[in-house]
Amino acid sequence: MINIYIFITMFLLILLQFATGNFGIFLPLTAVGIFYFTISCNWHRGIFIAVCSGIIIDMAYARTLFITPWLYLAVCGLAAFWVRKQNIKPLSANILPGIIIACIIVIPQYSIYALDKKPGFFLLNEFLPGLIFTAIFSAAFLPLLILILEITSRKLGMPRYFEARHKLNQKS
Secondary structure (H helix, E strand, C coil), rough: HHHHHHHHHHHHHHHHHHHHHHHHCCCCHHHHHHHHHHCCCCHHHHHHHHHHHHHHHHHHHCCCCCCCCHHHHHHHHHHHHHHHHHCCCCCCHHHHHHHHHHHHHHHHHHHHHCCCHHHHHHHHHHHHHHHHHHHHHHHHHHHHHHHHHHHHHHHCCCCCCCHHHHHHHHHH
């Protein structure tokens, strides 16, 4: 049941990312979902979700470098660090990882695009505004997604984000 829940949620996030990407708006919706599921379920599922989602996105956009799975794996690493070392309990504590997720995803992707353009103009015209917009969106979207998926997880009896540290402490 949990795999179906993860599949449906990630499928919707990937579709939403494609829909916004078709309008030229880059939002790391899938990366935020990977962060949530890596913490709430476990890092094994998070890695599987990251690799599969990254390959799907790169194939859909016909990218030949396949950098997205590696970026999503970095998000899994951030999630593993965050659940062990930081406080995940208040919803506002998840603003910072939202900003970090945006930086993990945007900086390498825009750096690749910058190779084709004039660096100075690209930096001021596209990179900085894109990074700031994506960071603000991701900082607001991560707590919102956590809230929505926590309510859904509670009703479905799925593993929950805010209980992840408690489960982690029980294992050790």
